[in-house]
Amino acid sequence: MSGTNDQHLWLDDPRLADYALAPVPVWLWREDGTRVLWANGPAAAIFDGASSSALAQRAFDADHPAATQIKRLAGTLPGGGTKRLERLRGFGAPLGSALTCFCSRFTLPDRTTAVLVVSTERVARDLSLPERAHRLIADVERPAAVFSADGELIDANMPARQRIADKRDIAALGLDRLARDASRNGRAEGDFPLGYAVMRKLGAGQTIALLLQFTEPKPVLQPPPTNDVVAMPAPVAPKLVAETPRPQPYRFVWQMDAATHFTQGMENFARLLGPETASVLLRSWPEIAQALNIDTDSRIARALAARETWSGIVVEWPMDGSHERVAIEMSGLPTFDRDRRFTGFRGFGICRAGLRDIDTIAAVPAPKPAEPPSANVLAFRPAAEPQPPAPPIVPVAEPPTTADKPALTASEHSNFEELARELNARLKGGGAKPPLPTDEAPDFGEEPLIVPQPAPTAPSRVSATDDGRAILERLPLGILVYRLNNLLYANRAFLDWTGYDSLATLNEAGGLDSLFIEPANGDESGGGHGAKSLNIATVNGQQKPVKGRLFSVPWGQESALVLMIQTGGGAAEAKPNEAAMRRLESEANELRAVLDTATDGVLLLDRAGRVLTANRSAQALFGYDAADFTELSLDDLFAPESRRAMIDYLDRVSGDRGVMPDAGREAIGRFKRGGLVPLYVTMGRIEGGDKYCALLRDLTAWKRTEEDLINARRxxxxxxxxxxxxxxxxxxxxxxxxxxxxxxxxxxxxxxxxxxxxxxxxxxxxxxxxxxxxxxxxxxxxxxxxxxEAGKLDLTFVSVSLNDIVQECVAMLQQEANRQRVIIRTSLSPNLPPIVADARSVRQIALNILSNSIKFTGAGGQVIVSTAVNDDNEAMLRVRDTGAGMSEQELQMALEPFRQLATTSRWGASGTGLGLPITKALAEANHARFRITSRPEDGTLVEVAFPATRVLAE
Structure with a gap:
């Protein structure tokens, strides 16, 4: 699988398929580092490869920095695919820094070894998902296309575009079953009306896609006929019979007001469900759900009440005159006006059964199309004016040669795509910007702007001709022409000012939505007649102010909107600082990402204690959104009993010596919706300014643990x-x-x-x-x-001679040993230094050990008592006997109170079963180490070691 056309076969390996569309670079290297077997789009771009196939053709020298590092990893990484973090240089990280990667080594099906390198961070230029998909299939000769997890087409190569024509999703291609099997099993293939197709599941987590390839089926080898069976002639391949067209999903948009009453889209529900059921939609959503017995799990009701974005909730709606129900997949998002006041919800619905499968749908005449706006009047209106509902979506008649299916008007298609983009943006994380009005152009002001109509002798129209575009390219003004959400033209001044290479790059980045065109705050309407102050986002996401105009012109036989901006001296003035601006922006984004990753809350404060910014952990800690923090201060975030202490703390660090962080304080924080949380607060002044940083750590877990420990101790x-x-x-x-x-x-x-x-x-x-x-x-x-056990044993620690105590105990037990016919031998070190211990408890320790040894040693046995100083300068007392001994299990039992062993009855000894537990406890009370070593029929060794800190120097 090293050829150009075989690169897609690597995706049969799930370890590589998960990274095929990942935004971080991933390489699969040969173990000698001379070639890259496979790479995803970002990884290929780092080594100047347009695709994985192009990079696979490149040979790396043995002394190339990347090759030497891969060769080293191949010899040191463990086998079996075990991952290990490594820092690699020359893999796209900035000059002088290293890239942190997960590296693993595993064996390929052909018994060769390869090294998989997966970056933990994005490097170089970020590639959008369409661009990553394009690089994945760019060099595939057979028809190939990439679809999203929802079945929408992301990109296709030229052979695939010729085969699928104008079909834009998996349902239209009739590949639903193949997509389900591939999503479940990772790979599926089969024969379909458009040909034999193979589909692979790519990506993991939130980036999941499906790779479709049209190919030839694998030949099935038939066994040769035997002598006993007559070979029949091969059957003639049957002719393909055109299948019945599959039903197409019916899609429509809907809208609700703040009281959850439908204000748009009821006509579409009427077509799907019937007029009788649709009449219930005049009520609020809780009343609709109760009347129609839908949304029984209250998923949509909870989302409406919490004003949250939701997606993909299937609702089973009843139909007029039937017991059947129609499954409609609904998605929605909250809407706000320019003052960020909640105005309701809008969203879209998908009935995947299609109109053809619903017999109760009544034919509704299509509404008359709206007249295009005038060429000399901007399509603006005041923000307070309510938005008119979009025209109802009805099936559009197809030519007689194709099956009838529902279609969307241009305006409805634009609304649907806008809703889908906003839903995806909100569900994938991050706060979405306030939605733009649903007009064909963004509203830059409170009053409509009138552009004077030019004189007939000198028309100032922007045309779509080549001559007109050549003139626009030479203008020092930035010009963008678009219709609805489709970008038609952008001159070089506009592209250079926004930082995009071409119009195609701008489209791949998100088109009009990526520019975030918004009116600037405090617009004075300066800069000429009709000019407005705008904020437009550049390629790096930075909002830049500019003066602009918006007007309507004919373009390509239809009306289009032109956005004209004043770029000043053009992009030439900005180019010297563009690299520095991008570097600073990248560093700021990295620092912001680090702060958002931290588990502790971080607040940026001014001298008055007002909050300037907060990281995500602080937002989660107090329950406020990022925008809410700008209106808060320390008084709002802390309980009354902690406010004074926090203000004093801020006053302390604001002094001349408050640059470095001071010792922290414990305080009580207050949630947005009530409730308190214990915090540990550390403040410091930011050097070079009058701003302060507060680090907040949640002490709830520590307080709970401390309380549990206190209760347990009590x-x-x-x-x-x-x-x-x-x-x-x-x-x-x-x-x-x-x-x-x-x-x-x-x-x-x-x-x-x-x-x-x-x-x-x-x-x-x-x-x-x-x-x-x-x-x-x-x-x-x-x-x-x-x-x-209670710690109430009275001990008097003095200098004790261990040899003297041992000799006294031996003398006391000598008569007992004689009666038992047991020999006691002593080997006491003459140079044993004195120890710090309690004399009475040490004497009891020695007596208990000697008494047990004599008791459990049979007649004729020996007990050897010795003292010494070991290599660790510990004073040791050893008692060794030749008695019955104990197993490991018996030894554990002997150290438990009131447990007596079988050796007791074996040697006729009796006791309370407390001797060894008391001895062990007394030894530990004297800071000594107590250890027993024993084996059955091999005697027992008891050691008591007093540590070097308890041994006195002579």
């Missing part, structure tokens, strides 16, 4: 206190009768008041005394454990 302390009190009460209640039992049993064992007749009674008394002593020991252990 609950733990409450539970620990309750347990300690319970143990103290139990100890007090049990000790009194136990003491009596032990006392009486000792008196009876000593036979102080007379002999006991039976020896068995004496044995029972010994058992009673031993059981009582065991209960007393259990109570003592419980109290010690509860004190340790």
């Amino acid at each position: 609950e733990a302390e409450r539970a620990s206190t309750a347990k300690s009190e319970f143990l103290a009460k139990i100890s007090h209640e049990i000790r009194t009768p136990l003491s009596a039992i032990l006392g009486f049993s000792e008196v009876m064992m000593d036979e102080r008041f007379g002999a006991i007749g039976n020896e068995r009674y004496k044995e029972y008394l010994k058992d009673i005394h031993a059981a009582g002593g065991h209960v007393i020991s259990l109570l003592n252990d419980l109290l010690d454990l509860s004190k340790i």
Whole structure:
């Protein structure tokens, strides 16, 4: 797949199809870096390639900077397509900087290795979606076209244009099923009336498109006939029979007032639904929905109430005299007047069933076409004048050779395209500008401008002839000729002033909508008779002021509008600063994008505390739109108890030493619709001006976490206190009768008041005394454990000799070891320095460890006790025995309170099950590390390590 005509086959790989129409550059390189196997439009443009095919023909030298970097990546990237961020130079980033890219290496179907480079940012010149689609199919020899996710044609190469003729969407081509299969499976193909077609799904997220290619079906190989079967002659290919024309979608526009009453488009509903159902449309939308049982999920009702833009909501409308319902896909957007007052909604509807499938539609005579405006009067009217409803959309008669289908008038088609563009702009993000009036020309003033009619002897008409255009090209005035939304002509002065290369480039950028022609604020109507101050957007989106006129002239046998602007000295004066202006604009856009990406809110303030601008996080934090912040101050954004502190904070940073950000403050913010939010505010003065920056961080999550931790700590302390009190009460209640039992049993064992007749009674008394002593020991252990857990164990940290304590404990337990026939050996380091610890708890630690080792070591076993200083300067106490040992599971159980192991019964030992837990807790209370290592039938090693910070230097 390295040839020019095979580039589209790479799109069968979903990893590449997702990036085919991406605005960021994407390359697929050979592992040696000498060739680009595939690239999307922006990537090909960076290396001066008109398309992916053109770039694939270029060979890169081995010492080319891009080739050397790709070769290095091929040797260091992990396999399997794992992505890794890399910074690459020479890939379109500005001189001296690097481009951040996701790089991955994977194996192609032919067992070769390639490197995929995906940029994380847009570089060089942004390409519009139509231009990216054009570069994708420019070099494809077979008919190819790109459609949007809604089925609208974006671009097609010349062979495809000749085949699809005037059909502009997938439905008109009869490829609905193919488009559905491709959208679901990524690729689909089949035979259709226009030929055998293959459709691929391109893009991901919001940029999804469909690539259509007409090709030849793959041949199906038939097995040769065997000797047992008679080969039949090949069947004659049947002739193609013309299919019945598919129904075309019926499209129309509608409009509502502020009270959600339809003011336009009811005639179209009447054609689709019948007059009886359409009569309900005189009510408001909630009443319509209830009467017709539509919009049951209230999706449209919620959008109307919130004044939001919506798109693609399907409503099942009932039809007159039938139980069937007609599915109409509705989209709408709010409208505002020049003072930004809400005036209602407008939108469009699509009935994809087509008029041919609806039998109840009544024929309605087409209205008379509106007369064109006069050639010497501008089509302006005051902004307060209500807009007249657009003429109803009715089917237009087609020639007898084609099937009848509904069509739109020129005005309706313009309205429909304008609504679609505004809907797409709003749904894809960013605030849309206030919609222009639906007149054929934008309204630049409150009163109509009258252009004097020229004398017959010297007509000043703009004609569409070549001679007239040659004259217009030489004028120092910028001239733009358009009809509705279609741009017809722009002279060189206008193109240079706006920064576009050609009229085609202006059309691809959005045409008339991309210019955002608006009247300037405070227009004095200077600059000559009829001139108005306007703001027109250039190629980089900057609004530039200019004086302009607008008038109507004949152009190509029809009336058209001419916008004439005064460009001063022409584009030659602006060219020296154009590059600098674009660079500054690009830097400003990058900084604005960085601020909008930040999760913290950022406000730009003046000295009085008024908000100048706010980033998106601040807008989301307080619930205000960007335009609303210009009317707010610190008093509006903070609760009353925090306003004084914020004003004082601003006064503090406004002093001479307030340039650098000061320490932050905690404050309480206030939402637009009520409610409070905890904030951490940091302010600083912007150097070189009297403006201030406020950084706002939402502390809601931190406050909630802090509150949860405080509550958890209180609950733990409450539970620990309750347990300690319970143990103290139990100890007090049990000790009194136990003491009596032990006392009486000792008196009876000593036979102080007379002999006991039976020896068995004496044995029972010994058992009673031993059981009582065991209960007393259990109570003592419980109290010690509860004190340790509650942190109320009284420890006295002094200098302690670990060797002396160990020797005392060994001496105390020597007799017990002798009775158990266990040998105790000691190996104490003579140079062991003293440690800082609590002597009583260290002695208990040693006694518990030695007692357990003796208890669980059988007769003839050994217990080795040693002390030493390890390499980390830790004082170590080790007790090693040759007893039964424990498994990992038994070891975990031994460290839990009241858990006794099978080794207890094996060696005849008994206990409370609290020895090891108490020992571990006492070691940790002395800042020591406690560790047990044990294996079944291989003994146990217990280590207590006092850290170097607790070891005293000699």
